[in-house]
Amino acid sequence: MTPQPSHTIERIGIDESGKGDYFGPLVITAVFVDATTQGELRLMQVRDSKKISDGRILEMAPDIKTICPHSVIAIGPQRYNELYEKIRNLNRLLAWGHAKALETLLERVTCERAISDQFGDERLILNVLQEKGRKIVLEQRTKAESDLAVAAASILARAEFLLRLKRLSSEVGTTLPKGASPAVDLAAKMIIKKHGQERLGSVAKLHFKTTKAVIAGLA
Structure with a gap:
């Protein structure tokens, strides 16, 4: 099989943690992956965080952060409640967080494609993206965690959630x-x-x- 050119491999994966948890923050993370880091993530056996124990997630997260440019947006409970009071819609709040994570990372890397999980109307994220984010092709799909970049983002998001939940405890x-x-x-x-x-x-x-x-x- 002919290897894909790196420009088609380069992408940003976005995922969140905490939306189904009563306690703790909502965390949205974006991770940039290219041909080199994709191979390294495979060697690390990166996969959907739901299939990995909490202890292993906390071990893997620092290594992913070391090799991959990333951004982490953590909305603590107090801020979350303020935003929810205004927005009154979890999908719109998630869209705002996804857009923020994506745009924060695009300040550091140049990328033409992003992948996230599908939730609600796919226009939700597109509507809140600012200038930089609007230039990117955003692919929203069900079971997006099967993509390595999204899986890496899911691990970073869960690790941040777990650390903050412990701090709140x-x-x-x-x-x-x-x-x-x-x-x-x-x-x-x-x-x-x-x-x-x-x-x-x-x-x-x-x-x-x-x-x-x-x-x-x-x-």
Whole structure:
């Protein structure tokens, strides 16, 4: 098989972490991959972060950051809640984060193509892209994590999410579980009992149904 010329291999992968987690930030990451780094990522066995343990993700992330130009946009719970209050739509918030991550990286690299997961209307991201981002061909597809650049972005996003979730856990003195589950509900109750209801907004995404359920359960 004839190897592809590097200009067709060069691309930016974009992915996010934290959108389904009640606690912690929303993190969107963009990673630039070329012919050289693609080979290195393959050797590192980079794949979709959902198929890798948290411990391994935290080990792999610094190596990916070393070899690949990247940008990380982390929206902490407090800022997330402010933005959601204004935007009132998770897909529009995700689109804003994807555009920001892409444009931040395009300040450092020149690239003609980007790949991201498909969510909502594909025009959402295109509508919020600024001048630099509008020159790029943005490919949105389902199961985009099968692409190496998107898989690398998914690992960096998850690693950043995990580190920030741990930091938030230390700040409130309660382990903040991932996802949305009875353990998450219990942690939310503990925070309200320890610190008051207003503190929840500094660690959690308040528009989740969990918030109403927990507050109603404490009434």
